[in-house]
Amino acid sequence: MRYISTRGEAPVLSFEEAMLTGLARDGGLYVPESWPTLSEAEIADMAGQSYEEVAFRVMKPFIGDAFTDEEFRGIIARAYQGFSHIARVPLVQTGANDWLMELHHGPTLAFKDVAMQLIGQMFELALKRRGERVTIVGATSGDTGSAAIEAFRGLDAVDVFILYPHGRVSEVQRRQMTTPSEANVHALAIDGDFDTCQQLVKDMFNDLTFRDRVGLAGVNSINWARVLAQAVYYFTAATALGAPARTVDFTVPTGNFGDIFAGYVAKRMGLPIGKLIIATNQNDILHRTLESGAHEKHGVTPSISPSMDIQVSSNFERLLFDLYDREGDAVAQLMTELKENGRFDLSQGALDRLREEFASGRVGEDETLAEITTMAKLTGHILCPHTAIGTRVAREHLGTNPMVTLATAHAAKFPDAVEAATGHRPALPPRMADLYDRSERVTRLPGELAALERHIEQNR
Ligand SMILES: Cc1ncc(COP(=O)(O)O)c(C=O)c1O
Ligand SMILES: N[C@@H](CCOP(=O)(O)O)C(=O)O
Numbered sequence: 001m002r003y004i005s006t007r008g009e010a011p012v013l014s015f016e017e018a019m020l021t022g023l024a025r026d027g028g029l030y031v032p033e034s035w036p037t038l039s040e041a042e043i044a045d046m047a048g049q050s051y052e053e054v055a056f057r058v059m060k061p062f063i064g065d066a067f068t069d070e071e072f073r074g075i076i077a078r079a080y081q082g083f084s085h086i087a088r089v090p091l092v093q094t095g096a097n098d099w100l101m102e103l104h105h106g107p108t109l110a111f112k113d114v115a116m117q118l119i120g121q122m123f124e125l126a127l128k129r130r131g132e133r134v135t136i137v138g139a140t141s142g143d144t145g146s147a148a149i150e151a152f153r154g155l156d157a158v159d160v161f162i163l164y165p166h167g168r169v170s171e172v173q174r175r176q177m178t179t180p181s182e183a184n185v186h187a188l189a190i191d192g193d194f195d196t197c198q199q200l201v202k203d204m205f206n207d208l209t210f211r212d213r214v215g216l217a218g219v220n221s222i223n224w225a226r227v228l229a230q231a232v233y234y235f236t237a238a239t240a241l242g243a244p245a246r247t248v249d250f251t252v253p254t255g256n257f258g259d260i261f262a263g264y265v266a267k268r269m270g271l272p273i274g275k276l277i278i279a280t281n282q283n284d285i286l287h288r289t290l291e292s293g294a295h296e297k298h299g300v301t302p303s304i305s306p307s308m309d310i311q312v313s314s315n316f317e318r319l320l321f322d323l324y325d326r327e328g329d330a331v332a333q334l335m336t337e338l339k340e341n342g343r344f345d346l347s348q349g350a351l352d353r354l355r356e357e358f359a360s361g362r363v364g365e366d367e368t369l370a371e372i373t374t375m376a377k378l379t380g381h382i383l384c385p386h387t388a389i390g391t392r393v394a395r396e397h398l399g400t401n402p403m404v405t406l407a408t409a410h411a412a413k414f415p416d417a418v419e420a421a422t423g424h425r426p427a428l429p430p431r432m433a434d435l436y437d438r439s440e441r442v443t444r445l446p447g448e449l450a451a452l453e454r455h456i457e458q459n460r
Pocket of ligand 1: 110111142143144221253254255256257258259260307308386387408409
C-alpha cells in the first residue's frame with residue numbers, strides 16, 4: 001500500500017514513511033492510494049474475536065511490509081495490555097436498540113489511547129531499526145496531548161512537545177500533561193485556542209528547514225496511523241451487533257473529524273455502516289457545513305466540552321479528497337480559500353455526497369448538562385460532556401438500525417461539568433488518585449512560530 005497527499009504534490013510514501021512523516025510536504029494529509037476492502041465472510045468472521053485479532057486483520061492491508069506479522073502482533077498485544085477492560089472497547093446497551101462504545105479504558109481515560117498506545121509501539125520499533133531520533137510536536141485541546149505523553153514518555157529516540165491552549169483544558173487534562181517527570185516530555189501552554197496550536201504545528205511542518213533539522217514527527221490525527229488504528233473499533237462494534245448481516249449507525253462526538261473519518265474508512269472497507277452522525281458542541285462548523293454547504297470558520301467559543309472546541313477540523317480535508325474525486329488540485333484550492341477567506345463553498349455534487357454518508361446535530365451548553373442528567377437517571381451511566389453531546393444527537397437520529405454512540409472520554413476528566421449536572425463529582429480511578437498532589441512542569445509561550453521553534457531547538 002502506498003500513501004498519497006490530499007494536495008497531490010508531495011512524494012508518495014510507504015506506510016512507515018507516512019507514519020514517521022506526519023504532514024505531507026505540500027501541506028496535505030496522507031491517505032492510502034486506494035481503499036482495500038474486506039469480504040463479507042472476512043467481516044463475519046471477526047465476530048467473537050479478541051480486539052487484538054480484529055485490529056490485526058483490519059490494519060494489515062494498510063501496513064504493507066512495515067512490520068512482519070509476528071512484529072505487528074507483538075505491537076498490538078503490547079499496545080492494549082494496559083487497558084483496564086478485557087474487551088478493550090466494550091459496548092454497553094443504553095436503550096432498546098442503542099449502545100455506547102466505551103473508548104476510555106486506556107491509561108489516560110480517552111479514546112486517544114486506542115491509537116496512541118499503538119503508535120508508540122510502532123514508532124519505537126521503526127526508529128530503533130532505522131537508528132533515528134525524532135521530535136514529536138503535537139497540538140491538543142486536552143486529550144491527544146496526555147495520550148501522546150503517556151505513549152512516548154521515557155523513550156530514548158523521541159522528544160515530545162505538546163502545545164495546549166492555556167486555560168482552556170480541564171484541570172485533569174492539564175495535570176496529565178504537566179506532571180510526568182521524564183526529561184523527554186515537554187508541556188507547552190500556548191496563549192491562544194486549539195486552532196492556534198494546531199496551526200502552529202502545521203506551520204512548523206511547512207517550515208521545511210526547521211522540520212528537517214529537528215526530525216519533526218506528528219502524532220495528531222494528521223498522522224494516518226492514528227486514523228487507521230481508530231477504524232478498528234467500528235468493526236468490533238458492528239460485528240458484535242450483527243454486521244455484516246445488519247447495518248449499524250454510529251454517532252460520533254466530533255472536533256477534528258479524525259474519529260468519524262475512521263468510521264468512514266471502515267465503511268469504505270466494506271463494513272455496512274448506515275449513517276455516520278457528526279455530533280458537535282457550539283463550535284459547530286461541521287454541522288453548519290452539512291446544513292448549508294458553506295464551510296465557514298467562526299471564532300472558537302470555550303465550552304464545557306473543551307476537547308471539541310475546534311473550528312478547523314483537520315481531517316475534513318481527507319474527506320474532501322474523496323468528495324472531489326481524489327483531485328489534489330481541487331483540495332489545495334479549497335484549503336487556500338479557507339486560509340485566505342476563512343470559508344469555502346462545497347460544490348453541489350460534493351454536498352450531495354457528504355449528505356449521503358453523514359448526518360449531523362449540534363448541542364448547546366445547557367442541553368449538554370441536561371443530557372448528562374437524563375442519561376444518569378435513565379441508564380445509570382455517568383457521561384463526560386463530549387459523550388453526552390453524542391447521545392443527545394444520536395437520539396434525534398434513531399431509526400431501525402442499531403445506533404452506537406462513541407463514548408470518547410471518562411467522566412472523571414471533566415468533573416466540574418459532571419458535578420454541575422448530577423450533583424456528584426466523579427472520582428479518578430485509583431491508579432491516578434494522587435494526580436492533584438503531583439508537581440507540575442510547564443512552559444508558557446506566546447502563540448508565535450519563531451518563539452516556539454527556538455524553544456524546541458533549545459530543549460530537545
Ligand atoms: C473526549 C473527546 N471527544 C471527542 C473528540 C473529537 O474527536 P475528533 O477530533 O477525532 O473529531 C475529542 C478530540 O478531538 C475528544 O478529546
Ligand atoms: N480533541 C483533540 C484535538 C486534537 O485532535 P487529533 O485527533 O487531531 O489529535 C485533543 O484532545 O487534543
